[in-house]
Amino acid sequence: MQTTRVLILAAAFPLFAAAQPAKHTGTPHRMTAKEIHNSAIIVDTHADTTQRLLDENFDMANPPAGDYGHVDFAKAAAGNLGAEFFSIWVEPEKFKGHYARRTLDLIDSVYEQAARNPSRMMIAYSVADIRRARAGPHKRLAALMGIEGGHSIENDIHLLRDYYRLGVRYMTLTWSNTNEWGDSSGDIDNPNVAHHDGLTEFGKDVVREMNRLGMMVDISHVADKTFFDAISVTQAPVIASHSSARALTNHPRNMTDEMLRAVTKNGGVVMVNFFSAFVDENFRKAWDAQAPERNRAVEEAVNAWKQQHPGGEPPYNIDEKVQHEWGMKIPRPPLSSLIDHIDHIAKVAGMDHVGLGSDFDGVSYLTPEGIDSAADLPKISQALAARGYSANDIHKILGGNLLRVLSQVEATAHRLQARQVRDGHAEAGTSPASVRRHAAGGQ
Numbered sequence: 478m479q480t481t482r483v484l485i486l487a488a489a490f491p492l493f494a495a496a497q498p499a500k501h502t503g504t505p506h507r508m509t510a511k512e513i514h515n516s517a518i519i520v521d522t523h524a525d526t527t528q529r530l531l532d533e534n535f536d537m538a539n540p541p542a543g544d545y546g547h548v549d550f551a552k553a554a555a556g557n558l559g560a561e562f563f564s565i566w567v568e569p570e571k572f573k574g575h576y577a578r579r580t581l582d583l584i585d586s587v588y589e590q591a592a593r594n595p596s597r598m599m600i601a602y603s604v605a606d607i608r609r610a611r612a613g614p615h616k617r618l619a620a621l622m623g624i625e626g627g628h629s630i631e632n633d634i635h636l637l638r639d640y641y642r643l644g645v646r647y648m649t650l651t652w653s654n655t656n657e658w659g660d661s662s663g664d665i666d667n668p669n670v671a672h673h674d675g676l677t678e679f680g681k682d683v684v685r686e687m688n689r690l691g692m693m694v695d696i697s698h699v700a701d702k703t704f705f706d707a708i709s710v711t712q713a714p715v716i717a718s719h720s721s722a723r724a725l726t727n728h729p730r731n732m733t734d735e736m737l738r739a740v741t742k743n744g745g746v747v748m749v750n751f752f753s754a755f756v757d758e759n760f761r762k763a764w765d766a767q768a769p770e771r772n773r774a775v776e777e778a779v780n781a782w783k784q785q786h787p788g789g790e791p792p793y794n795i796d797e798k799v800q801h802e803w804g805m806k807i808p809r810p811p812l813s814s815l816i817d818h819i820d821h822i823a824k825v826a827g828m829d830h831v832g833l834g835s836d837f838d839g840v841s842y843l844t845p846e847g848i849d850s851a852a853d854l855p856k857i858s859q860a861l862a863a864r865g866y867s868a869n870d871i872h873k874i875l876g877g878n879l880l881r882v883l884s885q886v887e888a889t890a891h892r893l894q895a896r897q898v899r900d901g902h903a904e905a906g907t908s909p910a911s912v913r914r915h916a917a918g919g920q
């Protein structure tokens with residue numbers, strides 16, 4: 478088709494023009510990138526802001542002047558962030574013996590934040606709730622919760638169910654630590670850790686019970702074998718709440734192309750992590766190379782603090798500050814590195830299987846250039862539009878895909894629960910008493 482004819486058609490049929498992503502000019506014909514961004518329901522599946530809420534008594538409505546954080550109400554509004562999954566992360570060494578208590582304290586801090594700011598934040602339990610929070614003139618931030626690390630359930634399926642009832646809508650099967658029923662990518666090469674070759678039978682029951690409850694199965698952080706075990710057991714689509722692509726940045730926290738294709742088959746979604754060491758190969762290499770020195774510096778900082786405060790407990794974020802200082806010595810990657818990961822996952826897994834899982838407030842503030850907080854999310858839409866993504870595709874990436882997966886997880890739960898009623902308790906997705914509480918010290 479000749480150029481002149483395209484121009485005539487475009488002039489005569491503006492809708493035709495609007496439907497065409499402008500592959501080469503860099504801007505869609507009708508909706509600007511800003512309009513695309515502002516008309517989306519934007520869902521971020523991972524922010525560690527929760528620890529600030531609990532340990533700093535951080536008020537998202539009144540951040541201290543010059544606050545370094547990634548997420549508060551003003552920043553969320555500036556970036557049109559619609560729904561945030563607050564991470565419920567329990568440090569496994571520090572809270573040994575008290576995982577459930579710390580989990581409950583973190584959950585409480587999210588509720589208290591909403592109670593303090595009811596006009597700006599709404600606890601959401603479902604896709605319908607997210608839409609409700611964003612409807613009307615006030616556009617409240619929909620607050621959801623995801624548990625980051627299966628150790629929070631203390632090997633007890635009853636606790637898993639209690640967390641669901643408290644509003645937890647995903648659980649990352651493991652954090653960086655292998656727990657008693659699932660292997661983690663974080664210590665899979667450590668011979669001193671007892672591994673299970675993926676998920677144990679109890680671990681598989683946890684996945685089945687999550688399906689029945691309507692809690693999304695999150696495979697970020699898990700070892701590769703755990704991923705494939707989870708995907709073979711689950712009856713609902715899975716998510717990777719904050720993982721990027723290993724083909725571009727060779728980190729075990731990222732997903733291989735084979736895993737991406739398995740997620741396509743499963744119908745799930747991979748939410749791209751913004752951490753510079755996960756999205757930029759040069760940054761990752763430099764970050765890994767300085768690890769021994771950096772870890773020593775963290776240790777020294779903790780020891781120095783303890784000497785100055787005998788008997789005291791060092792602040793939870795002391796290591797984050799040191800990590801940040803060291804990370805700042807490495808050149809910050811360009812925003813295009815992050816966009817490359819979205820692009821790669823959209824190509825390999827498909828446009829319906831990619832989203833955003835920033836890891837805000839959890840990545841030592843080491844994000845690509847231009848992304849300093851949730852207020853910078855519009856830059857992602859701008860960059861995607863410049864690469865020729867249509868408004869529809871951008872909406873899927875910004876949140877549509879996650880909403881679709883969450884609805885499917887809700888529908889699967891309804892189906893399994895209906896079957897349980899029909900077939901009686903014995904046939905339910907859960908199994909005998911022996912698996913309800915996994916014996917400590919076993920597999």
Ligand SMILES: [Zn+2]
Pocket residue numbers: 625698719
């Ligand atoms: Zn994480």
